[in-house]
Amino acid sequence: MKGVVLNGCKAVIYDCDGVMFDSFEANFVFYSKVVERFGMPPLDRSDTETMRLLHTYSSRDVLATLFNGDPRGEAALSFAATIDYRELVPFMRIEEGLRETLAALHGKFDLAVCTNRSNSMEMLLEDFGLAGYFGFVMTAAKVSNPKPHPEPLLKILEHYGIGPDQAVFVGDSELDRRSAASAGVPFIAYKSDLASFARIERHEELLKIIGDGR
Numbered sequence: 001m002k003g004v005v006l007n008g009c010k011a012v013i014y015d016c017d018g019v020m021f022d023s024f025e026a027n028f029v030f031y032s033k034v035v036e037r038f039g040m041p042p043l044d045r046s047d048t049e050t051m052r053l054l055h056t057y058s059s060r061d062v063l064a065t066l067f068n069g070d071p072r073g074e075a076a077l078s079f080a081a082t083i084d085y086r087e088l089v090p091f092m093r094i095e096e097g098l099r100e101t102l103a104a105l106h107g108k109f110d111l112a113v114c115t116n117r118s119n120s121m122e123m124l125l126e127d128f129g130l131a132g133y134f135g136f137v138m139t140a141a142k143v144s145n146p147k148p149h150p151e152p153l154l155k156i157l158e159h160y161g162i163g164p165d166q167a168v169f170v171g172d173s174e175l176d177r178r179s180a181a182s183a184g185v186p187f188i189a190y191k192s193d194l195a196s197f198a199r200i201e202r203h204e205e206l207l208k209i210i211g212d213g214r
Contacts, residue, residue, distance in 0.1 A: 006168060006186060006197065006198075006209055006210050006211065007211060008165065008166055009109065009166060009167065009168055009210040009211060010109060010110060010160070010162050010166045010167065011109055011110040011111070011112060011156070011157075011160050011162055011166065011167040011168075012105055012109050012110075012111055012112075012167070012168055012170065012206070012210065013111075013112045013113070013114050013153065013156055013167055013168065013169045013170065013185070014111070014112070014113050014114070014169075014170050014171075015113075015114060015115060015169070015170065015171040015172060015173070015176050015190075016113060016115035016117055016121060016124070017055055017056070017115070017116075017117070018055060018056075018172040018173065018190070018191075019095065019170055019171060019172050019190045020094065020095060020098055020113075020130075021092045021093060021094055021095060021124070021128075022092065022093040022095060023055075023091075023092045023093075024051075024055060025091040025092075026088040026089070026091040026092045027054045027055055028043065028045070028051075028054060029088055029091055030080070030083060030085070030088055031043060031054050031062065031063075031066070033083055034063065034066075034076050034079060034080050034083075035066065037076075037079055038067075038072055038075075038076055038079075040066070050066075052173075053065055055173070056116065056173040056174075056175050056176075057116055057146075057175070058116040058117075058118060058140035058146045058147075059077070059080055059117075059118050059140075060077060060118070060140070061116075061146070063076050063077050063080060081119070085119075085120040085123060085124075086123065086127070089124070089127055092124070094128055095203060096202070096203070097202050097203040097204045098130075098203045099129075099130070100203075100204065101203040101204055101206060101207065102130065102133040103133075104207055105133075105206075105207075106132075106133050108212065109210070110135055110136075110160050110162075111133050111134045111135060112134060112135065112136040112137065112138065112156045112159075112160075113125070113134055113136075113137045113138065113139075114138045114147070114152045114153055114156060114169065114179075115137075115138070115139055115140070116139075116140045116146045116147050116175070117139055117140065118139055118140045118141040119139070119141060121137055121139050122137060125137070135160075136156055136159050136160070138152045138153075138155055138156050140152075142155070143155065147175045147176060147178075147179040148174070148175040148176075148178035148179045148182070149179065149182070150179055150182035150183035152179065153167075153169060153179055153180065153183035153185050154183050157183070157185070164183055164184035164185045164186075165184070165185075165186070167185050167186070168185065168186045168187075168188050168197070168206075168209075168210060169183075169185045169186070169187050169188065170188045170190050170200075170206065171187065171188075171189065171190065171192075172189065172190045172191060172192045172194075173192075173194075174194065176194075177189070177194045177195065177196065186198075188200060188206065188209065190203075
């Protein structure tokens with residue numbers, strides 16, 4: 001968003017899916033493996049609400065919805081935990097300009113990830129050569145209440161010893177927006193028309209919004 005500048009920013013927090021990576025296909029394949037294992041009907045790509053669910057919520061919440069009323073819900077969650085996410089990496093694509101933007105931010109801002117992924121985030125950062133940029137990685141497995149609850153973002157702020165007005169959260173979903181609003185962190189919408197402090201279509205645009213850092 002042109003003309004919008006945030007002063008005093010010390011940390012940039014990124015959502016993963018839909019922001020750092022185009023991971024729609026990977027998520028679709030992951031949950032398709034689970035429903036197939038339990039003999040459920042194939043996931044319907046035309047069901048926009050289900051596709052949004054797969055892409056934004058934690059695996060526990062997704063499976064609780066898909067297996068609502070089904071006594072096999074916990075078994076499905078256990079099976080999902082056995083899937084080797086490295087099999088799904090070929091279905092993921094890093095967002096254009098992310099790597100260059102992280103390189104420009106590194107050393108000037110504290111960088112963190114705030115995702116509803118549970119166990120695959122660190123592996124993804126390593127596989128895509130991004131681990132060295134991030135000082136803190138917050139996943140759904142590390143909190144009692146994942147997004148849209150503010151707990152994940154508040155833990156990141158606590159880790160860095162900063163206030164909510166000293167960070168920004170780059171996300172693309174309503175869960176991200178709600179989490180940011182509850183935590184008091186300025187929200188930057190990536191490729192989204194969600195209500196936000198600013199909106200960006202390319203990662204590089206962030207550099208003009210948050211200033212020069214420390």
